[in-house]
Amino acid sequence: MNASTATRPPAKAPHAHSSAWAADLLRTQIASGELLPGSKLSEQALAQSLGLSRNTLRESFALLDSELIVTRIPNRGVFVASPNAADVREIYAVRRTVEPACLAWGPELDAAALDSIIDTARAALLAGNVAAMADANQAFHRELVRTSGSELLQELMGRVLARMRLVFHAMSDAPDFHSHYVEQNATLVGMLKAGQRAEAAQTLREYLDMAEAELLGHITEHSTPE
Structure with missing residues (x-):
């Protein structure tokens, strides 16, 4: 399942703490099995569907990367992690x-x-x-x-x-x-x-x-x- 179809936020992101809000939403979708290991997270599609700037979404990715929930691969993009x-x-x-x-x-x-x-x-x-x-x-x-x-x-x-x-x-x-x-x-x-x-x-x-x-x-x- 791709990120653009999996992400169905109940409302637009609040202006305050929106990067944390988006990270929590993606974390929840991963925990529920909506986003599978190895899935590529489309920055453009997610930013549009969540009503966020791409810079804010990158902050969300950085947070999830620090939690080892996603993996950022230079020149390839951001992927849901595959644990070892x-x-x-x-x-x-x-x-x-x-x-x-x-x-x-x-x-x-x-x-x-x-x-x-x-x-x-x-x-x-x-x-x-x-x-x-x-x-x-x-x-x-x-x-x-x-x-x-x-x-x-x-x-x-x-x-x-x-x-x-x-x-x-x-x-x-x-x-x-x-x-x-x-x-x-x-x-x-x-x-x-x-x-x-x-x-x-x-x-x-x-x-x-x-x-x-x-x-x-x-x-x-x-x-x-x-």
Whole structure:
């Protein structure tokens, strides 16, 4: 999908902080899977559709480049990033630090919201809808971080989830990757309901270790010349 068709902003960019606004919009579209790894972002088309100057859009690209969500290649343009093994390790280093802490101590825990996400994930699993399972998984981990009550942590998680979505695309030929995490997420919610927050946090750390190892194994296997 190209950038000009993927970008459908709800309104023109506000004059204040418009480069940050555009970066957030593009980050959200990457996190939702609307913009895929390797997609070229047309500066002219995006500037026109977002109502921004090209200089302002370049500021947005610079911000996303600093977050490793896009890659700027001289004389070629700006592309949605394609994460490698080092990116996976960095992502999971952040996730292992932030998410278990939110499980253990987040003051705004909403078990009902997590239950609703689990229901959506189970329906996607029954339907064999891999994309919907990935969406539900993203929503589950976003909700975990929302329990912190910290806007700064939620902003950080938005960046991490955008990069995670790019990693998920590397698993497109392993459709069962998401399926075994549906019930693991449900197990975490059960522990939270039982008041076992510290135990849930430890379980999540182990779960993230397992997911990282699976992703790294897959990337290594597919990057090794035959």
